[in-house]
Amino acid sequence: MSLFLDVALGKDTARAPVWIMRQAGRYLPEYRAIKERYGFFEMCRNPEAVTEVTLQPVRRFDLDAAILFSDIMVPLAAMGVDIDFAPGPVIAHPIRSAADVARLRVPDQEEIAPFVAAAIPMVREAAHVPLIGFAGAPLTLAAYLVESGGSGDGFPALRSWLHQQPTAAHALLGKLTEVTIRYLRMQVSAGANAIQLFDSWAGVHPSALYARFGRPYAARVLAGLGDLSVPRIYFGTNTHHLLEQLATLPAEVIGVDWRAPLSAVRPALPARTLQGNLDPTVLTADPDLITELAHDVLRHGIGGPHIFNLGHGIRPDVPPDHVSHLIEAVRSFDRRQAATHRETR
Ligand SMILES: Cc1c2[nH]c(c1CCC(=O)O)Cc1[nH]c(c(CCC(=O)O)c1C)Cc1[nH]c(c(CCC(=O)O)c1C)Cc1[nH]c(c(C)c1CCC(=O)O)C2
Secondary structure (H helix, E strand, C coil), rough: CCCCHHHHHCCCCCCCCEEECCCCCCHHHHHHHHHHHHHHHHHHHCCCHHHHHHHHHHCCCCCCCEEECCHHHHHHHCCCCEEEECCCCECCCCCHHHHHHHHCCCCCCHHHHHHHHHHHHHHHHHHHCCCCEEEECCCHHHHHHHHHHHCCCCHHHHHHHHHHHHHHHHHHHHHHHHHHHHHHHHHHHHCCEEEEEEEECCCHCCCCHHHHHHHHHHHHHCCCCHHHHHCEEEEEECCCCHHHHHCCCCCCECCCCCCCCHHHHHHHCCCEEEEEEECCHHCCCCHHHHHHHHHHHHHHCCCCCCEEECCCCCCCCHHHHHHHHHHHHHHCCCCCHHHHHHHCC
């Protein structure tokens, strides 16, 4: 086993394992060099490029896990969606009607992303740490499909659509759920050691809407992997109002964004490993401040199993040296000693 998998499966260890969301990305010069050669989407579809880019951060840094290099939008191409990246996803024809939904294909497990199936064993062969596979959660994928891209202000077109066309919405979410289960099962059978379900925009919805269109589909995806004995991580941002609902998801690990300290979230999520949650902008700060704020996160993580991560993806303006510094700060923190110190204070 490994520190990352032990903690993901609920072990409360002296040292917190660490990995970083978007750890392969534009802040790394070696990533930018490969992207220049292929372009982003081509890179995602080339097994050698996927393998190389997945390995870049684990070669450079002392990380406890690798994450498959891909994008949550990748499996949607096999459903017949016309996608581009600029750099965020852009959908040529937004999905808005029952007929749009009906046209979407539900491909077999082997058809969804054969290049990912080819890359995973190559990564496993070369990596000395476990590999996290991932997919987007149905409601977050729907956000891009309906909005036809990203949104700076809470995906209003999606939220309107959920109110206007609930039947079409449930049909879309049902198809996305089925494809996502197949896609993640493929990743695990190819060799992924854990999976993360990215529901990045879960938090834009009021609790009642998330209860109808979000949680049930995320729960179905996670339950659909229940027989595979790999840890399941569910990650969303801005989810403080949804914690009661997250507490009943079939996931071993809940990812938390940077807004609230882990100690404030922990009581609502009993018997779960928490993952997070340093504010990503801290990585642009002076190294001494990085250490101080990373140790704050670690102190708030005491009281149950904790995987250290950022509260969302790493940003392109981060100097790679600051990442090495952060990992060193996490490594040097003894959670048992800090807990004793806290009790005797
Ligand atoms: C919402 C979402 C997307 N993609 C993803 C999410 C969920 C995670 C999150 O909330 O951040 C998931 C994702 N996208 C990417 C990964 C790689 C694995 C990793 O290192 O974590 C993962 C896990 C690569 C990527 N996906 C994308 C890039 C940048 C593309 C480039 O290099 O030009 C990378 C490295 C493009 C992308 N793709 C998406 C956006 C919003 C963007 C643009 C944002 C940005 O500029 O960083 C959709």
